[in-house]
Amino acid sequence: MTSTVTPPVRKTGSGADRGDGGARRRRLPRIPDRIRHGGLPYLLLLPAVLLELLVHIVPMVIGIVMSFRELTQFYINNWDKAPWRAFDNYKIVVDFDAPLGEALLHSFYVTCLFTVITVGLSWLFGMAAAIMLQENFRGRGLLRAVFLTPYALPVYAAVITWAFMFQRDNGIINHVLHDQLGLTDEPSFWLIGDNSFIALVVVAVWKSWPFAFLMLMAGLQNIPRELYEAASIDGAGVWQQIRKITLPSLRPVNQVLVLVLFLWTFNDFNTPYVLFGDSAPEAANLISIHIYQSSFVTWNFGTGSAMSVLLLLFLLLVTAVYLVATSRGRKGSGAV
């Protein structure tokens, strides 16, 4: 593989550092203030702002309003006429003794467990792959392409293949585990019952570890080789170098990566939906599927919206806590 030339990344905060040093200023006359500070930036932003309003802000406001209304199938066509119910929807979905609330609590628990395991394994696999491919050796470019293939495959095509692999009677998983290795007494069901959680995790990890690999590989490019050279002259072995140089240098990348993986995994809809259809088994009933079901299968948009708002608040809280916790000691880089 030939190398790509990437312009050097300059660390810019949120654009606060306009001054690039006096020397350049003197050489180039300044851009007139009328262009710098006039209405032009707003003009440039206009299309994006309009679309943001259209696809994000307005829907979010409507979603919040809807969560206070009794929005069943009778009111879908005229949702502005749906009766106002204040916090009733919220009371229903957080009443953990009632069936609906209990199901929500269960799917929240399943989603958290699923997210922790999936993010952890994806990070581990991605990290291992990135470190193992850091050195140049024959076949490295090919392996990189191989590792990125799960990431490039369209979700539904890949996950439907996994669904085929997990079939009880004609799938490859049972063929290997039961017929060839004899590990199970009987062919297992993978897409119903408790095993479905394992199946879901396997597919989700398969799908997301290449992204971790991609990000960490990019991060490894930025570690100066001199650090390794100095360390090996001082007698540090490969493993020590990984522990003392690679891992600490990757901290900023890891902080972004773990947050992104967390949000994607927590919100994942595609994987369980293609794997199980619109009614996932209880053991693998992720929260996004749960909301989808209550909205588009049982047609109760009011409780669906209430659950969405609660999910949003939870994600905001976790993200805020995470950002505060990880940015402590790091100055200035507030960018996610």
Place this chain on the structure above:
Amino acid sequence: MPSKALAGKARSPLAPPASFLWTRRIILAFLTAFALLPVYVMVSSSLKPLEDVTGKFQWIPSEITIRPYFDIWDTVPLAHYFVNSLIVAGAATVLSVTIAVFSAYAVSRYRFRGKRVFTVTVLSTQMFPGILFLLPLFLIFVKIGNSTGVALYGSRGGLILTYLTFSLPFSIWMLIGYFDSIPRDLDEAAMVDGCGPFGALFRVVVPAAIPGIVAVSVYAFMTAWGEVLFASVMTNDETRTLAVGLQGYATQNDVYWNQIMAASLVVSVPVVAGFLLLQRYLVAGLTAGAVK
């Protein structure tokens, strides 16, 4: 923070010890098998007759046939879904990247009031779950359809619009990072030489940011091509995309697994090929945009 080329000739001065080499071989073999197992199943099963894929799995097909590749077009209107996906994913990509170029340029090069509000809003909408926007957008589309007769619900235009919920913030975010990595002196010099701000954007910044723009486009297209949630709610028989259309191979009586695998392969080849060709841009873009 200079981002070096992806395939930089990195060499450790000391040869790694044997224990490391063996660990590396084992780990790489495991990850290769894990990554490629579904690909093998997809390819081999797509070449089997129906009796073989409904019976016990066989590593080596007992009989190889390319019939599934002809049948997939008749069992479901795959070509039609293909065109729908192409239009929707293509339009969403072009629209979001074009608009993102302008706003990223403004954010990267100008100082103005409300900049922080804008970037924070864009950043935060990116992390919200799709399901959060799905319900209200569905209701809005139904409402617009009822009161004006404009059928957004079920239309390609409506689906394109919903795809902007994820492709627009991502494109803006990535391009801001990429534009920031292009020295300001370049476009300031162009402006001094008589270019207007738009001249500077199109003659200097955009050409210099081509790798970033390619990366963002590839990513936006891939995400839209693989999207399931919006597609399954917001489409009808006429506007189905591949994501929903593939379910058509499972009928009440039979599941045509060989055809599903063949169709999956056919819809995957264009994006996987495009991705592997352009992956170096994607890595470069990710480095500039995200790993700061």
